[in-house]
Structure formats: C-alpha cells, structure tokens
Amino acid sequence: MTQTRDTVLVVDDSPETLGFLTEAMEADGVIVLVATSGRQALAIAGRVTPDVVLMDAVMPEIDGFETCRLLKALPALAHVPVIFMTGLSETEHIVRGLASGGVDYLTKPIDLDELRARIRVHLANARANLSAQAALDAAGRHLVALDADGRIVWATPQAARLIDSLGIAGAVEMAAADDGGPLEVAIPDAPPLLLAPLGAAGPGERLYRLARSEAGDAELLRSRFGLTAREAEVLLWIGRGKTNKDIGEILGLSPRTVNKHLEQIYAKLGVENRASAALKAAGALREG
Structure with missing residues (x-):
C-alpha cells in the first residue's frame, strides 16, 4: 500500500473512528479522505475517485447502505470497492450491505491487520477487473456486462455508442433477463440485434456480445x-x-x-x- 499511495475514503460520523483509522492508514502511506455524512461522501467522491471506500452503516440523513447504492450508481465509481465497517452484526444488516453494492462487511471494533488484509484483496480484485475491462475496450468489441438483476454495469465504447444511438438500453436489459442462449433485442423498424452470452465478467456480472444478425x-x-x-x-x-x-x-x-x-x-x-x-x-x- 505504501508504494502505490492508495486513496481511501473513510465515511463515518464518529470523530473517534475517523481519527483512529486516519492515523493508522496514513502511517502506512495511504492518502485518507474523510467524510462525516453520506452527502459529504458523495460530494468528495464526485471530485476525487478513491481506490476504496470504508463505510459506516449508521449515519444521520443518508445511512451507509443508501450512500453505497448512490455511489455505485455513478459510472465513474461503480468499480470502487466499498467495505462496510459497523457495529451492526445481524445477518439482515450484512445482507443489506452486500445488496447495496458493498464487497465486504466488518463489524466494530475494527482489527487493523484484518482491515489492511481485506483492503489489499479487494483493491487487487478491482484492479484486475479494470485491467480486463480496459483490454476489452481496446479490442474494439461490442461487449456489455450486466449485473444479477439484468442492469447494464458497463459496456465497451463501441457497444455504448450502439446502445445509445439506438436507444435500446432497456431492451438489452429485458432480453438479458431471459438468461438463455443467444437472445434477440428488438429494434423498432429495423432487424433485431443478437445478444450472445459469453460467461462471467466479474463478481455478479455476466458478459454479452452485442451483434447484428x-x-x-x-x-x-x-x-x-x-x-x-x-x-x-x-x-x-x-x-x-x-x-x-x-x-x-x-x-x-x-x-x-x-x-x-x-x-x-x-x-x-x-x-x-x-x-x-x-x-x-x-x-x-x-x-x-
């Protein structure tokens, strides 16, 4: 972590937790951004893209779960891993945290060695996925990835231009929900496109090739x-x-x-x- 100068956004309304984590991570050479509310976290992440987000669940106004969902809805931040760190330890809270887009869930009090290890793992996974996506983008293929709910997560520039020009984002998501073999995407007054499944693109993501018949x-x-x-x-x-x-x-x-x-x-x-x-x-x- 000290060599790459990772940037971590810590979101917590507790001054004690913020101070504790900031001191520990800065000692490791990490750049630490601090937010005391969900709104502040969204504002900071809109200006500076962190490498990882440490998110408290219980906060006033916008809780951590909703803040995570809003962060993940932004294309520039969709790949950033969010690790929850909270005193809520019931299964329902863990499920809610993961469902909102979090990749991990730690209960307080935080063990620093465990936190460091989890940050390293999730950063490595996120960067590997980004490298693979960059390679696909450079290959000039019409590829699109969808999450488990059928929503478009990302697309190569070629696929994005095709989807936008035809206005078929909804049709692609509807076709992918069928999750069978090669699927047809209906286009008004034009031949359909084919949506061919290529397998997993990342955790909870499916990759498709978008092609004309x-x-x-x-x-x-x-x-x-x-x-x-x-x-x-x-x-x-x-x-x-x-x-x-x-x-x-x-x-x-x-x-x-x-x-x-x-x-x-x-x-x-x-x-x-x-x-x-x-x-x-x-x-x-x-x-x-």
Missing part, C-alpha cells in the same frame, strides 16, 4: 454505402471472404449476376477490387 449487417451496409438490398448482401459475404461461386450458392445467384453486383458495388464504394471492398465493409461493420 446477418440481415442487420446487410442493412447497415446498404444504408452506409447507398447499395441495393442485394448488393448489400453480396458485399457482406465479400467481407467474410467468400468467393463469387460461394456467394452465388448462398444467395441463389448465377456467377454472372454476382459479377454485375460487384461492378455496382465497386463504383458506389469508390474502390477497384474486392480486397478494398472487403476492407470498407469490415470498417463499416466495426464502427457500427
């Missing part, structure tokens, strides 16, 4: 390049590496007809060969 891909190419419906289908299969003979068999066309479509496609795309056409098609589909 073949009809959806062809429609995107048609509108992007001003093609006819048949030309769009031919270009789609060119982008997938199919030969003219393959395309003719797939679409029920003669080789002569495929060639005529190719001439029109090249002219509309401003290219001279199938390799260049395939590159343009792949780029359009990748950008969404």
Whole structure:
C-alpha cells in the first residue's frame, strides 16, 4: 500500500473512528479522505475517485447502505470497492450491505491487520477487473456486462455508442433477463440485434456480445454505402471472404449476376477490387 499511495475514503460520523483509522492508514502511506455524512461522501467522491471506500452503516440523513447504492450508481465509481465497517452484526444488516453494492462487511471494533488484509484483496480484485475491462475496450468489441438483476454495469465504447444511438438500453436489459442462449433485442423498424452470452465478467456480472444478425449487417451496409438490398448482401459475404461461386450458392445467384453486383458495388464504394471492398465493409461493420 505504501508504494502505490492508495486513496481511501473513510465515511463515518464518529470523530473517534475517523481519527483512529486516519492515523493508522496514513502511517502506512495511504492518502485518507474523510467524510462525516453520506452527502459529504458523495460530494468528495464526485471530485476525487478513491481506490476504496470504508463505510459506516449508521449515519444521520443518508445511512451507509443508501450512500453505497448512490455511489455505485455513478459510472465513474461503480468499480470502487466499498467495505462496510459497523457495529451492526445481524445477518439482515450484512445482507443489506452486500445488496447495496458493498464487497465486504466488518463489524466494530475494527482489527487493523484484518482491515489492511481485506483492503489489499479487494483493491487487487478491482484492479484486475479494470485491467480486463480496459483490454476489452481496446479490442474494439461490442461487449456489455450486466449485473444479477439484468442492469447494464458497463459496456465497451463501441457497444455504448450502439446502445445509445439506438436507444435500446432497456431492451438489452429485458432480453438479458431471459438468461438463455443467444437472445434477440428488438429494434423498432429495423432487424433485431443478437445478444450472445459469453460467461462471467466479474463478481455478479455476466458478459454479452452485442451483434447484428446477418440481415442487420446487410442493412447497415446498404444504408452506409447507398447499395441495393442485394448488393448489400453480396458485399457482406465479400467481407467474410467468400468467393463469387460461394456467394452465388448462398444467395441463389448465377456467377454472372454476382459479377454485375460487384461492378455496382465497386463504383458506389469508390474502390477497384474486392480486397478494398472487403476492407470498407469490415470498417463499416466495426464502427457500427
């Protein structure tokens, strides 16, 4: 902890607890932010993103459970682990703390060695998840993660743009609630999207790939390049590496007809060969 200079936000309305924890963690080289209420915690976290939050449960106005829920609702803070530390030790309180978004629950009086160990574990887990998400973001894939209730937790930039442009966040969440095989996301006046489950993305999260059906891909190419419906289908299969003979068999066309479509496609795309056409098609589909 001393080498990375972690930032910990301590939220507690007890001056004694705040003083005790601040002194101990600053001695470890940790940067400590202090909040004496839920509202103050939200204000501080809105300006400075902590690496971890230590949250008391019992506070006036907004209790720790509600404060945690509000923190987790903010995209910039959704990945930040919240550890509850409170005198409430009943099972119902522990369940409530975890349900609000907390990752751990310690009862007072706090054992500093145990607290340090838990902070290290949860920081490592949070950073591993962030690294994995960053790698997925950089890969240019249309991926989206949903929590156990079917709510969107995060999406790669490509998926986020697609979801926002089509206004289908609710439809994605509704489809994912079915939790079966590849699912269809209905889009008004357009071919549906496919939501394919890829497995677990993190604790309590499921990862999905958002993709167009073949009809959806062809429609995107048609509108992007001003093609006819048949030309769009031919270009789609060119982008997938199919030969003219393959395309003719797939679409029920003669080789002569495929060639005529190719001439029109090249002219509309401003290219001279199938390799260049395939590159343009792949780029359009990748950008969404």
